Amino acid sequence: MEIIRSKGLKGELAVPGDKSISHRGIMLGAISDGVTEITNFLQGADCLSTISCFRKMGISIENEGNVVRIHGKGLRGLKEPAEILDAGNSGTTTRLISGILCGQNFSCQLTGDDSIQKRPMNRIITPLRQMGADISSLKGNGCAPLSITGRNLHGIHYASPVASAQVKSCVLLAGLYGDSPTSVTEPYLSRNHTELMLRYFGAEVSSADTTASVQPDPKMTGQHIEVPGDISSAAYFIAAALIVPHSEVLLKNVGINPTRDGILRVCRRMGADITLLNQKDRGGELTADILVKSSDLKGVTIEGEIIPTLIDEIPIIAVLAAHARGTTVIKDAQELKVKESNRIDAVVTEMSRMGASIEGTDDGMIINGGTALCGAAINSRQDHRIAMSFAVAGMTADGVTRIENDECISISYPDFFRDLESLQK
Ligand code: S3P
Numbered sequence: 001m002e003i004i005r006s007k008g009l010k011g012e013l014a015v016p017g018d019k020s021i022s023h024r025g026i027m028l029g030a031i032s033d034g035v036t037e038i039t040n041f042l043q044g045a046d047c048l049s050t051i052s053c054f055r056k057m058g059i060s061i062e063n064e065g066n067v068v069r070i071h072g073k074g075l076r077g078l079k080e081p082a083e084i085l086d087a088g089n090s091g092t093t094t095r096l097i098s099g100i101l102c103g104q105n106f107s108c109q110l111t112g113d114d115s116i117q118k119r120p121m122n123r124i125i126t127p128l129r130q131m132g133a134d135i136s137s138l139k140g141n142g143c144a145p146l147s148i149t150g151r152n153l154h155g156i157h158y159a160s161p162v163a164s165a166q167v168k169s170c171v172l173l174a175g176l177y178g179d180s181p182t183s184v185t186e187p188y189l190s191r192n193h194t195e196l197m198l199r200y201f202g203a204e205v206s207s208a209d210t211t212a213s214v215q216p217d218p219k220m221t222g223q224h225i226e227v228p229g230d231i232s233s234a235a236y237f238i239a240a241a242l243i244v245p246h247s248e249v250l251l252k253n254v255g256i257n258p259t260r261d262g263i264l265r266v267c268r269r270m271g272a273d274i275t276l277l278n279q280k281d282r283g284g285e286l287t288a289d290i291l292v293k294s295s296d297l298k299g300v301t302i303e304g305e306i307i308p309t310l311i312d313e314i315p316i317i318a319v320l321a322a323h324a325r326g327t328t329v330i331k332d333a334q335e336l337k338v339k340e341s342n343r344i345d346a347v348v349t350e351m352s353r354m355g356a357s358i359e360g361t362d363d364g365m366i367i368n369g370g371t372a373l374c375g376a377a378i379n380s381r382q383d384h385r386i387a388m389s390f391a392v393a394g395m396t397a398d399g400v401t402r403i404e405n406d407e408c409i410s411i412s413y414p415d416f417f418r419d420l421e422s423l424q425k
Contacts, residue, residue, distance in 0.1 A: 001417055003375075003394030003401040008246035008294075009423040015234045017042040017227035018255050019412050020165070021285065023092045024197050025225045026050045027173070029070030030059045030078070031100060032201050034222035038068040041227055044412045049088035049112075053097055056081040072222050075176060080106035084145070087112040089340060089382075089411055092166055094144055095124050096194075099170035102133035103177025104150030109138070111145035115340050115382065118143060124170045127158045131174055131182070155180030155216060162335065163308040165190035165259075168212060175214045176203065183213035188305040191259045196284040197225075228255030228287040232385075233413050235263050235313045237423070240392045241292040242272050243323040249423060250277075251290040262310030264290070266317060270297040270324055299326035299369055307332045312339075314364075315389035318347045321367035322356040323396065330364035340411075341381035350378050350390055354397060375399030384411040391420065 017040040027050065029036030041047065041063075051061050054070075058079030062069040078100075085108060087093035094112055098121075101108060111117065122142040128135050134149040155178035160167050168184045172194055175182025189210045198205045203218035234254045241249040256264065256276065267274055273295045276288040297320060302310070310317065314333055321328035336343040348360040353376040357368040375397045380387035387406045394401025409416045 001391065001403050001406045003391050003403070005397065006244045006395040006424060008425040009241050009244055009249050010247065010425050011423050012250045012252060013237060013419055013423060014252040015229040015237065015254065015419070016044070016413060016415070018230040019044060019046060019232065020092065020191060020193050021197070021225070021227050021255070022047040023050045023096065024193055025227065026054055026061070026068070026070060027096055027100065028197055028201050028220065029072050029222060030054045031075050032072040032220035032222050033074045034072055036070045036072055036222040036225065038070070038225045038227060039066060041068040042230065042412070044414060045088055045410050046090035046093065046412060049086065049090045050093045050097070053085045053087065053093060056083055056085055070222070075217070075220070076105070078104055081108050085110045087116055089113050089115055091116065091119055094121070095166035095170045096173060098124055098128065098135065098146060098148065099173035101148045102128050102131070102135055102150060102174050103153050107149040109145055109147050116144050120338055121146060123162060123164065123167050127156065127160070127167070127171045128174055130156050130158065131178065133174065153178045155182040158184045160184055160186045162186070163188040163190045164335070165194065169194035172198070172212060172214045176216060176218060178216040181213055181215050183211055185211040188308050189259055190308040191257065193257070193285070200283045226282055228282060228285055229253045230412070231255050231260050231263065232312045234290060235316050236388045236392050236416070238263065238267060238274070238290065238292050239316045239320050240395055240420070242267065242295050242297065242320060244395050245294050246425070247294045249292050251292070253287050254290050256286045256288045259309055262306045263313040263317065265306065266300060266302055266310060267320070269300045270320065271295055272297065297324035299324045299328040299367070301329045301331070303331035311335060312385055315343055315347050315385050316392060318351060318358065318365060318367055319389050319393045321369055322351060322358070322371070322373065322393070324369035326369060328367045328369065332363055334363040339383070341383035341386060343383070343386065346381050346383060346386045350386065353378065354393060354401070373397040375401040377402045377404060380405045380408055382408045384408045384413065388413065388416055
């Protein structure tokens with residue numbers, strides 16, 4: 001895809017459903033009793049990988065039109081898959097499903113694409129083994145493919161060294177199959193969709209500070225889930241509207257869960273003109289319409305407990321920072337190195353290619369804003385968030401920006417370019 005300078009963005013848009021919530025809806029629907037109906041489900045490749053894994057375990061899932069219907073079989077109703085489970089590019093699928101698989105009464109293997117096979121899985125293998133699970137990395141390198149033999153698990157109190165919702169969720173889901181309660185304490189609070197949804201389905205979950213606990217063997221029944229728009233997808237349009245002059249965009253029905261809204265808080269600190277309208281609570285998940293107008297931005301420091309609440313938005317925040325007056329410093333974000341690509345390296349290399357003044361650090365980056373960007377050929381590294389972030393950067397650059405391997409965008413936002421085009425003046 002080739003991007004040229006935009007004359008301004010105007011109009012309304014409903015971004016697709018939240019990726020994290022869509023995954024969890026399939027998983028909890030599958031292990032609850034009765035039918036779960038999901039509307040505004042994200043039809044991105046990652047969430048389709050989750051559907052495919054549960055179908056292989058005997059769960060009937062209808063996915064036609066705008067509604068996904070899952071015929072749940074209860075906590076112990078999954079069947080041994082005849083084939084290897086394939087999580088594709090999805091870390092959420094791999095790590096969360098592993099927690100469920102460890103408590104089943106069958107053996108299976110779980111793998112994914114080249115990127116997944118390089119991502120660290122010891123972060124789940126370690127706590128799952130403490131619970132008595134039989135899980136191992138088949139190549140012995142701490143990565144997928146994983147081999148899992150289900151068995152009865154023990155409840156644990158796990159002090160996670162990383163603030164990761166995937167680790168927390170994996171352990172809590174395994175905790176459903178424990179012989180006593182399970183809790184996870186994280187250094188900072190990560191997204192809490194698993195806790196909210198488990199509670200919504202009838203499980204007993206408590207949360208205090210950065211600790212979440214679950215009681216084993218809950219009675220969970222199918223529910224209706226209306227998935228909010230994904231704030232991580234909205235982030236590209238928020239950023240585009242802020243940096244492209246003469247823009248005004250209304251993003252409808254976006255999830256603003258406080259464990260995900262760091263992008264909004266950072267934008268406001270940078271001086272962004274952002275207004276939240278029409279706020280609602282949908283089963284514990286907060287939503288709002290977000291009105292964004294072009295703004296003069298200033299550099300900020302981003303560190304500590306806010307990092308997990310905007311971890312997927314750091315590439316697009318770096319684009320904002322390149323347009324801000326002064327310096328932006330991003331710290332405590334070493335997790336970026338183990339995402340779909342090494343996102344510190346990807347952002348620093350590709351932003352430099354466009355002429356930005358940016359330097360990578362061990363746990364983040366430093367950006368001196370205000371340098372005019374020039375169009376460039378961008379290596380997306382098959383990482384959807386890198387591809388979309390640089391498509392936005394191209395909208396203010398001189399000349400043409402070409403995003404290479406942009407098909408990876410279908411991981412989380414298949415109609416991204418169509419939606420971007422619909423807002424062009
Ligand atoms: C996710 C958690 C985050 C995030 C990912 C989705 C989830 O990963 O980066 O895109 O749905 O739980 P970590 O938990 O590894 O930080």
